[in-house]
Amino acid sequence: MMSESSDVSNAVSSVKPATSYISTLLTEPIKLRVGKQGASAIEPQSIPQFFHESCARHAEKPAFVYANDPKDPNTAWTTISYQQYQRNVKQTALMLLHVGLQPRTSVCVLAFNCPEWFYAEFGALCANGVVSGIYPSSSPESVEHVLATSQATVCVVDDAAQMAKVRQVKDNLPLLRAVIQLHGPFEDFIGTEEGYYRWEDLFALKFDSALSDELARRESTVGANECAVLIFTSGTTGLPKAVMLCHDSVLMNAKIIDTGISDIRKEAEVTVSYLPLNHIAAQIFDGYMGLDNGSCIYFADRDAMKGTLVKTFLKARPTCLFGVPRVFEKMQERLKQVTANSSTFSRSAMEWARRVTLAYHQNKTGHPLKFWLASKITNQVKVALGLDRCRWRITGGAPVSTELKEFFTSLDMPLFEAYGLSEVGGAAVINRDIGNLKSCGKAFDGVEIKINEPNEDGHGEICLRSRSTMMGYLNEVEKTAEVLKEDGWFHTGDLGYVDEDGNLLITGRIKELVITAGGENIPPVHVENLVKAELPCVSNALLVGDHRKYLSILLTLKTDMDPHTGLPLDTLHSDTISWLQNLGFKYSLLSEVLNIPADVSALDDANILVQPDAKIVAEIDAAIKRANTRALSNAQKVQKFALLPHDFSIPTGELGPTLKSRRKVILEKYATVIERIYK
Numbered sequence: 001m002m003s004e005s006s007d008v009s010n011a012v013s014s015v016k017p018a019t020s021y022i023s024t025l026l027t028e029p030i031k032l033r034v035g036k037q038g039a040s041a042i043e044p045q046s047i048p049q050f051f052h053e054s055c056a057r058h059a060e061k062p063a064f065v066y067a068n069d070p071k072d073p074n075t076a077w078t079t080i081s082y083q084q085y086q087r088n089v090k091q092t093a094l095m096l097l098h099v100g101l102q103p104r105t106s107v108c109v110l111a112f113n114c115p116e117w118f119y120a121e122f123g124a125l126c127a128n129g130v131v132s133g134i135y136p137s138s139s140p141e142s143v144e145h146v147l148a149t150s151q152a153t154v155c156v157v158d159d160a161a162q163m164a165k166v167r168q169v170k171d172n173l174p175l176l177r178a179v180i181q182l183h184g185p186f187e188d189f190i191g192t193e194e195g196y197y198r199w200e201d202l203f204a205l206k207f208d209s210a211l212s213d214e215l216a217r218r219e220s221t222v223g224a225n226e227c228a229v230l231i232f233t234s235g236t237t238g239l240p241k242a243v244m245l246c247h248d249s250v251l252m253n254a255k256i257i258d259t260g261i262s263d264i265r266k267e268a269e270v271t272v273s274y275l276p277l278n279h280i281a282a283q284i285f286d287g288y289m290g291l292d293n294g295s296c297i298y299f300a301d302r303d304a305m306k307g308t309l310v311k312t313f314l315k316a317r318p319t320c321l322f323g324v325p326r327v328f329e330k331m332q333e334r335l336k337q338v339t340a341n342s343s344t345f346s347r348s349a350m351e352w353a354r355r356v357t358l359a360y361h362q363n364k365t366g367h368p369l370k371f372w373l374a375s376k377i378t379n380q381v382k383v384a385l386g387l388d389r390c391r392w393r394i395t396g397g398a399p400v401s402t403e404l405k406e407f408f409t410s411l412d413m414p415l416f417e418a419y420g421l422s423e424v425g426g427a428a429v430i431n432r433d434i435g436n437l438k439s440c441g442k443a444f445d446g447v448e449i450k451i452n453e454p455n456e457d458g459h460g461e462i463c464l465r466s467r468s469t470m471m472g473y474l475n476e477v478e479k480t481a482e483v484l485k486e487d488g489w490f491h492t493g494d495l496g497y498v499d500e501d502g503n504l505l506i507t508g509r510i511k512e513l514v515i516t517a518g519g520e521n522i523p524p525v526h527v528e529n530l531v532k533a534e535l536p537c538v539s540n541a542l543l544v545g546d547h548r549k550y551l552s553i554l555l556t557l558k559t560d561m562d563p564h565t566g567l568p569l570d571t572l573h574s575d576t577i578s579w580l581q582n583l584g585f586k587y588s589l590l591s592e593v594l595n596i597p598a599d600v601s602a603l604d605d606a607n608i609l610v611q612p613d614a615k616i617v618a619e620i621d622a623a624i625k626r627a628n629t630r631a632l633s634n635a636q637k638v639q640k641f642a643l644l645p646h647d648f649s650i651p652t653g654e655l656g657p658t659l660k661s662r663r664k665v666i667l668e669k670y671a672t673v674i675e676r677i678y679k
């Protein structure tokens, strides 16, 4: 619990005088909620101070390992020490000043994870700038929205494709002085036309002492209570808003997690950076916890989220890992597929090992010898995934099913579930009790939980308060006031309750609740998971029923994915093929199953009429009926379903960049399909 807060303005040199705990301006510092004991009593620091201290502490240790050609992991790999990291950040800070970075404006980074992402981030922060990531999958319009909102004076882009997006909108952005491209090939205008640069050209420049003095002067003016990082929400529930996190809140979050996961080993952890770095979880886990602990970060290649991640795991053999649930779900799908294709003996051995391991972890009563024998089998899975050294795995950022946690526990790779949001600076709650798969655990030291207006069962809106809560939404006074007050309680929009042991359980999201015509509030994820559990051929399920008399569900069948474009393919996934084989069908293409033209994902013909065989329809109906027997109430029973013409994906718009379903987008896109259901 947090002790009484106090205003520490002026108490420490890097904390600037402030009058409020809330701000929506890049130029306005806030009061810090410094407590008197525990984590919230840690002395405030600016990120540059923390960065230099961390690099000095771990100077000789490896900070980064990366493939020399980011597009080809088969090229040679380079290792960078913390000392070199610090030197590279200084050079980048000078580069940013040279090309025109203005104080209290942003450097936006539109790139896949790479060392330069961090050089740009910490360089910008040392030069008294603000940093903001842009999802590489963004359209030119979204790129413009982020550059304009964040008041960017510099933008760092990955390659020619990202450069083209910025060039298309640059004339609308009078503040934007420089666009720097990291990787070739380069168009002719780069390096010749004003404001366009190659990273390597700038990085090779020698700057004079006057610029170094300017950098030192800028750095001395950085306030720990001023905005450092802007996180744009992914827009699952509306237009992206820019969450403002001050230096102190970012560092606090990394430190409370470090303390909460007590067995992090200093200078001995290895991890893989692959989740988009403009997401708060990747920022905290790769960037800030990495620095705090002197960890070694391997960079995954740009196709990581499309299936190449395991290759990087096999190279890095990470000792710790953070993944959104979808990442673990993909691993689970692959493992189930390998097991299904193995001999009867191997399958039985694996099933036995998983049963023994799960019982051992859950009841803590299993037989140690049996567990040891089982570990010989589960270890083969870990080795195949490159996770044999991995001591802890955290998942969060989206709802996690109990089944997923149980699956990984049974393979002796328990997942710690974390809960948090961009607005609270990262994670607020974690569950380290692997015997309890239902909750997402207890608040980190320094974080308070309150359930607002609880009903008779104690269920209500989850509110959080801590020193790492955001300053506000940039330039959005009203939207900030809707969720955050001077008393510090942030209204998350999530629903849940705290059980008698102090564990938080999340039951849904207010904005995502399906409210039927009868007025029942249905948390969709729970219902969707029940249906998915009955249908191994289903990749995604989305509940429909707002203002309707009954619930229905949209389903996509599992198909393969194009590893280069991320588009769903027409070829069926082996789970779907086996499921269909059990029904007597020998299909290998989705278009055959649905009786539609091939390649609808490319045509993106969302409303095409699908006509699967009556036997398939009957089988899905039966599965939904089975799922309904486990529904929490009659109102939560699904009556009808529709198969969609292709799986959800990032490029076709149904998934956000962290693979979370964009409900509003999906409901709009498939409006005709939904109307057909309720006709």
Ligand SMILES: Nc1ncnc2c1ncn2[C@@H]1O[C@H](COP(=O)(O)OP(=O)(O)OP(=O)(O)O)[C@@H](O)[C@H]1O
Pocket (backbone or CB within 6 Å): 232, 233, 234, 235, 236, 237, 238, 395, 396, 397, 398, 399, 400, 417, 418, 419, 420, 421, 422, 423, 440, 492, 493, 494, 506, 509, 660
């Ligand atoms: N362990 C968890 N269980 C259930 N839901 C979770 C968990 N962790 C995070 N979430 C969900 O993710 C949300 C926060 O996600 P994040 O801050 O990444 O927002 P976003 O997806 O970028 O933006 P948007 O608000 O547009 O969805 C939470 O409000 C909650 O609904």
